[in-house]
Amino acid sequence: MRKSRDKLVGFLFVLPSIILIGVFVYWFIFQNVSTSFDRVVTRATKRELHPGGVANYSQLLGSDDYQHALFNLLVLTVVFVAGTMFFGLLWAILLEKGVTAEGVFRSIYLLPMAISFIAAGVVWRWLLAPGKGDQASGLNQLLAMMGLERFQSSWWQSPNSFSMAAMAIPAIWQLSGYVMALFLAGFRGISDDQREAARIDGASEWKIYRHVLFPQLSPIALSALIIVGHMSMKMFDLIYAIAGQNSYKASVPSTMMWTQLFQQGDATAAAVNATILLVLVALIVIPYLYYTNKTEKEVRG
Template sequence: MRRLRNWGPPLLLVSPSIILVGIFVYGLIGVNVATSLATTTDRITGRVTNPGGLANYGNLLTDDRYQHALWNLLVLTVVFMTGTMVFGLLWSVLLERGVAGEGVFRSIYLFPMAISFVAAGVAWRWLLSPAKDDQAIGLNQLFVNLGVPWLQSSWWSSDSSFNMAAMAIPAIWQLSGYIMALFLAGFRGISADQREAARVDGATEWQLYRHVLFPQVSPVALSALIILGHMSMKMFDLIYSIAGANSYTAEVPATFMWIQLFPQSNPTGAAANATIILAIVAVVVIPYLIYTNRTEKDGRA
């Protein structure tokens, strides 16, 4: 009875949130999974479009177009995460060392994060225009004006894997400042005594960062990788804004799901696609949550 009195008011306070999350998050996930396992037929021809059960997932995973979308996602994720981590770490190190006008530079680096992916995509669609030579605009026109026309590119409309590497450029530009802020907060949380002790022991600046500072910001790096990884896997609005609704060359599972749901009128296939995306994100996020929970328990112990 005493335990009920202790837990009753807090549980009553959070119960509306629990109910809403249960219905609109986990409930809808359940509906999506059920939809992905359904058997559907074409209303006009009567042909079975989705055989039902796990066969729906098998058909989707063996589809050449979906495999192309998964490959694009892999290229986008690798380039996006690598570029964002490198630039974010570089900028944080420069600011951490105390440059003049740090507040101005910090604001400049963080400003892209305040812009929505849709607005950024509209601007970058012009910058990454595939038009070349006399019709060149955006970056290609800049290369022509600078006398280096050989740097012109087809960007995201290329048929090679470079198209998704180019698609990662706007995402890197937009989120590098956020990663910089994470690393900068990690560096600023390290006491000055440790730095001074390392310098007294004769450590160079490189040795200071390598053996003292970088190991202590490794949890920040892990958190940043998890955040960037799950963002890239479900990226839709930026790609949609730049490449359009039906771009095969820049297609990823999220944009392919839009095509399945609307132009193809295949909600079962779209639900299977969404479930696979959820599973990929869960594979990345759940181990991190388990690691974080264990670390917190060890810290309290």
């Protein structure tokens, strides 16, 4: 009796958030998906914009512009995730070795995260200015001052198809500190006894990292990977602030969605785009949630 009453009270406590999330997340997702299947005919001129149903999806997936945007997203995500993981881990190891004034360095590395993507984007728009030679500004000017003119680049506006990798630079700058904090917490969670034991057994520093510390960090590395990866797929504000509206070189599905909804007034195309993006992110996040749930259960017994 008592137990079921507790359960009821508990349920009543979580009910408001169930309702709110139900409406504001799941109902809207449902709305979005149902919009994406609409058949659309313009009111005044009676042209069919979207045939309706699954054909809406093949229409978008088949368009060159969307494929270009998807490819850009892939390049951005790979470079961004690899970059943040590399710098995050590097800084965490350096700090973990016990530098003097560790707090100062930690703040310095974490600080970029405190700046909004939009504000950072305005600065990076200038830093990544494509002018070279006499017109160089931002990073290109810095390279010229160091005598490294031949490394000047048009960054994300370079003609080659992997130019989107340059857009990952500001994103890496902004989020490496966050990954560092995650790894640092992981290192701190490993007791010193284990390192001492390894040292007594004659393990080199590299071997301690390789065989003792890194294996214990893998759940954290996975979390960092998922968090940074899905941020990259949803990234809009930074790209919008750097490249402005309608930039072809910097187009990714999320900036394209903005164009579709607000410039082309095409809610259906935007909904199709949003649904595909949701599925892509879900493909990464759901297996991860499933995995963490399972391991947590195992730990709890």
